[in-house]
Amino acid sequence: MDAFRLLTRSANFKKAAVPTAEPAARLPSAGTATNPQLFRTAEADELESKHGKKRKRLAVTEDDGAIPADLDFFHTTKRSTAPPTGASTTKDDHTSTTQRDDDSEEEDTMDEVECRTILNSHKIKVTDLRDLSEIQPAVAVAEKEKESKKKKKKSKKDKAPELSKKEQKRARRMFPQPLVSFKELRTRYKISSRLASNVAEQGFTMPTEVQLSSLPLLLGGSAKNSSEPDLLVVAPTGSGKTLSFLIPVINKIVRHHHSGADEHGILSVVVVPTKELASQIVNEGRKLVAGTGVKITLMKKGMRVVESEGATAIEESDASGSEDEEDEEEGSKAKGQNNSPVTKSDILVTTPLQLVNSLSANQTKPVASMPLVRSLVFDEADVLLDPLFREQTLDIWRSCVHPDLRVSLWSATMGSNIEELTRSTIKERLENIGQTSNTLHPLVRLVVGLKDSAVPNIDHRLVYAATEQGKLLGLRQLLHPTAASASDVRLRPPFLIFTQTIPRAVALHSELKYDIPAEAGGSSRIAVLHSDLSDNQRSDIMRDFRKGEIWILVTTDALSRGLDIKGLNGIVNYDIPNSAAIYVHRAGRTGRAGREGGIAVTFYTKEDIPYVKSIANVIDASEKLRGTDGAKSIQKWLLESLPDLSKKDKQELKKHGVKARQLSKQIGGKEGKDKEREEREARKARISTKSGFERRLENKKKGAIAASRDRKAAASGNAVSDDGSWDGLED
Incomplete structure (x- = not known):
């Protein structure tokens, strides 16, 4: 027996190391999240598990007394739980599988009450932004008519019933079928089998709130409308918005290719504010398009996107005027690429300035149109429609002239001005193509959680x-x-x-x-x-x-x-x-x-x-x-x-930041006491721990080095400087 351990058994030394290990296990870098959803309730879990069990109950053999293949360990054929891939199957197997999928879809369809329960529990709110005359809220009108019939006044009976604000909000609400599992992408929405397998290979099993609600809308599973709408999404950061718009865009292009259309070119454009975000989306997209025949490309300088004289390659430096040496070299290389072939990509991911420069020959010609684009995605839409990028973004929007164009805007923060600008732009576009309204493709707003709020899990x-x-x-x-x-x-x-x-x-x-x-x-x-x-x-x-x-x-x-x-x-x-x-x-x-x-x-x-x-x-x-x-x-x-x-003050802060940290740019044009005062303020805002004495020593050292350099330069020539002052005796 260890005598030291026996004597010190009351002093628990090992417990001191436990608290340091627990926080490390909760760090985001410790591993993947077990639950990607931010909001859940027991009622929603019960409903989702209930519908999940229905699918399993239907996926058995025709003989009710037979053991399911999942539980029969001596079964010769191994059943796959992953979404179906492009593996070859017999015709009978294919038809029976399709029939089971159709049966499960009919059995597993939720009613409006269940959809409302799940969406509300996940704090999801879907709203139709069309005018009430286009929505035709039959339920709300019927309720109002019943109330008017109770009142025995002919004048009120003849007038059209007016809805209160609460009834208007109720009439605009939508409750699409939620996506309980990513397996439903194949069974219910019939997406490409290869795309479904790529999603499964990435390890996605449980959809997040924005995926749960947006994918049914974009894939055509709305309770009120079966067609794809224009979508405006406000969801927390890190909630999976990229996957939410990439899956429908890729599936739409796969269907276009399988339809045998002769049109080849850019069918979808994704616009983002920064190059880092564009590269990230391309990397994620390449994982999803593997084996589907869809090509996704990052926009680069000199790239041609349309067959037009105005869509020549960029011949000079960028319009911003602040390009580095490597970009200038790329621009000089692109100068001789006016006859370069148009990109064969299906999906183009770009920043606004690069695409506008390509469409307008570095903004020297009118912006050319992109007639084949059917899907336009604005990621971080509040920045893209901010005054800094607004004109460039609207130019891209107007250049997409296809009648079936669908637009989606995504961000974690979106003001009411963005919503109004979106509605007015869509209305202007409809007028240009000769349509008065867009009843088949409404503008839908989807909000997850509280609007413009930070993620609650940090x-x-x-x-x-x-x-x-x-x-x-x-x-x-x-x-x-x-x-x-x-x-x-x-x-x-x-x-x-x-x-x-x-x-x-x-x-x-x-x-x-x-x-x-x-x-x-x-x-x-x-x-x-x-x-x-x-x-x-x-x-x-x-x-x-x-x-x-x-x-x-x-x-x-x-x-x-x-x-x-x-x-x-x-x-x-x-x-x-x-x-x-x-x-x-x-x-x-x-x-x-x-x-x-x-x-x-x-x-x-x-x-x-x-x-x-x-x-x-x-x-x-x-x-x-x-x-x-x-x-x-x-x-x-x-x-x-x-x-x-x-x-x-808010506008000034948004444009310039805190004034105390901008003083270094404003001192140059001032003199006298104002300059001295602002120099003192600038010293207070300086990021440094060095004392004034240390800074004086550094300045003296720099001055001595500069003086020595000047003396050496003067020694090689005349002792008199250019300004006529005497620099001292030569050695």
């Missing part, structure tokens, strides 16, 4: 740091969990750090790159990514970050939207976001696909206090959506005591 922390130096100290405490403050915030790599401007991102990177010990990789573990870098540099940094070679990535809002990095443990808002919508997207980089354990830390200083309330409201709504009991991370005074921003 922790949100607001940390007051007082000054810039306090923020830097707080960030270093996150880098070293053993030195964390009393707030007990733990953030383990990998994670993202967001700043307001590119210079601040560069300065923060230079300040932090030596904080990781050399034994752990040193400065190679920290990198900075922003729009001033070349495409190759940005691609290399993102590749290393996804591979885990880079642990901490300092960036701007260039990476705040759409990127799916499954192993990301958290984000840090070093600078407060310019709006509540930007906070929602920044925080959504972690907690993807229902993963728990992610954290979003936001530092704010004295200058940021007027802008904190909007962020606090988003966090409070997220915690209410989660339904957590106990202490909240947002204090009550943050929601009640802080003043509300005016509309003008």
Whole structure:
């Protein structure tokens, strides 16, 4: 017997190591999420399992007394639970399988009450945005007529019944058949067998809320309308929106190819705001189109997309005027590619500027039309229809002139102005093609959870740091969990750090790159990514970050939207976001696909206090959506005591950010006391831990080096400089 263990059995040494292991198991980087759905209730689970059992009960042999093949371990033929692939089967087997699928579809169809129960339990709201005269709410009109008949007044009987706001909302509500399992894509909606097998190979089994509700609409399974509508989707970040629009688009193209149509060209266009998001969508799309005959392509400079004189390759640099050397080389190569063949791709993924430049010969000619495009997808639609990209996005929209064009807009945040702009654009397009209304293809809005709210499965922390130096100290405490403050915030790599401007991102990177010990990789573990870098540099940094070679990535809002990095443990808002919508997207980089354990830390200083309330409201709504009991991370005074921003202040903040961090750009044109005062403010906003004495030494050293360089240059020529001043005696 071990005497030491016997004497110390009352001191439980091993229990101290248990708490450190539990948080690590809950980190998003620990593994895949067991449940990708954010909202569930016991009633919905019971209904979904009930309909799932019906399918299994029907999938037995004709002899009722026979043992199902799933349970007969001595059965010679092994049954496959995966969606059917392109394997060869006999005609009898095929017809019997089809008949069972049809029977199960009829048996498994939910009534409106069950559909409403499941959709409400998942916090899904589907609304028809057409006019009430087009919707023809027969139920609501009948109820109103019954009430009018009770009143014995002929004048009211003759008038058309008017609906209240509540009845109008009820008449607009839609309850499509929910997608209980991805297996129903093949059995109910008859998608391509190869596409169904590709979905199964990716490991998708349980659909998320946005997939559960949007796929039936886009594949033609609505309760009120069997055709594909124009769709406007607002769903939380990381909820699977990419898969939701790729599956219908690919299936639509596969059907077009099988129909024997002679038309070949771009049939679908996906527009996104950033190149990183475009590359990500192409990578995900290639996994789904494998073996289907559908080709998906990333838009590049010099690529021709239509047979038109105006659709020549890009001959000069980009219209933005801020291209790097590699892009200029690509532009010079593209100069001689005017006769290059048109791309044979079926799906084109692009940013707005690149496609508009290709359609308009670098904006020197009118935008050419794309007559074959039948599906137009706007991912992160609120940014694409923001004033920064609006004209380019609308040009792309107007260039798609096919009568059967269907448009879908996707984002986690979408204001009412986007909805109005969408309706007006669709109406304008219908008038151009000679249609007065679109009763067969309505505009449908789908909202998951609370509109413009952050994901509820991560922790949100607001940390007051007082000054810039306090923020830097707080960030270093996150880098070293053993030195964390009393707030007990733990953030383990990998994670993202967001700043307001590119210079601040560069300065923060230079300040932090030596904080990781050399034994752990040193400065190679920290990198900075922003729009001033070349495409190759940005691609290399993102590749290393996804591979885990880079642990901490300092960036701007260039990476705040759409990127799916499954192993990301958290984000840090070093600078407060310019709006509540930007906070929602920044925080959504972690907690993807229902993963728990992610954290979003936001530092704010004295200058940021007027802008904190909007962020606090988003966090409070997220915690209410989660339904957590106990202490909240947002204090009550943050929601009640802080003043509300005016509309003008919100617009100024959205355009320029916090003014205190923009002073370095404004000092150049000022003189006198104003310049001195703003220089002092700029020094306060500087990201640095160096003292004034250290900075003076560095400046003296730089000055000595520059003077030595000048002396050497003067020694090789005359001792007198160009301005006529004497530079000293020569050696």
